[in-house]
Amino acid sequence: MKNRLLQKIRDVQKEKGKLFCAFITLGYPDLKSTEQLILEFEKLGVDIIELGIPFSDPLADGPTIQFSSEFALRQGVSLLDAFHLVSNLRLRGCKIPILCFSYLNPIYHFGIKAFPQKARQSGFDGLIIPDLPPEEEKNLQKECRRHEISQVFLVAPTTRPERASQIARSSSGFVYYVSLRGVTGARQVSASNLSREFNKVQKVIKQPLLIGFGISSPEQGRALSRLAQGVIVGSAIIDAIRSSNHQIAPAILFVEKMLRAVKERTRAVSSRN
16 A cells, blocks of 8 residues: 555645645544544645644643643543544545654554554554654664655754754655744744744755644744645644634634645646646
8 A cells, every 4th residue: 555645745746735734632622523623634635634642741742732632641542542543534435644643652662563563554654753863763763664654753943954964864755844942832933033944954855844833823824835845733723622612613614724825826826727
């Protein structure tokens, strides 16, 4: 089976379009809602799903995603639920690329060799581990390549270009550009403030760069997608669910608005052709 993430990136690049990746937390507000969100996002035209595995000590996550993780953990949600949910989605015909966003601890306990095989069998296409630099756990990287799981690594505004180039050589599919110093959260990220350091990194990386952390409005999404090959939005989606008493409809509406902003240029070009 082809890797859906790599195929999606090729397709979007061929169309000279922009990529939109939506992050959601497994089991928030519940597992049924997680499955429904993924299906609805696929219908809307979201390109990639980043499925966060709830973890008790999330180093890179801000208060919003920490809240959603704690909420899911209290319901007993685990890595096994992720495998079951994604497998069920694939049986229902869901074709959207799905990345597993997890810290190393749950993967290590599941098994460095066992995890990539189980993830691929379940229907995952990629893996993001924010607390794992590319120099570590070479066996995991080997197993991911063996089972055609794309392993995505992160760079930041503080990453030197030569270091960014090294990281990118280990990254498959795209490179995750962290827009902020600190943890995730819906904040005011400015394309103009980000552009100088971003452009330095972009010059030394061949893969698409997707900007994540802090994107909370269509205006931000539009501006940052002009700078990069796409954006990743997470905390603002979780906020939309949390502020509506754990209803998912507002999150779906928010993502629809974000998609229009990020992809408006592509759609305008398509309509003229």
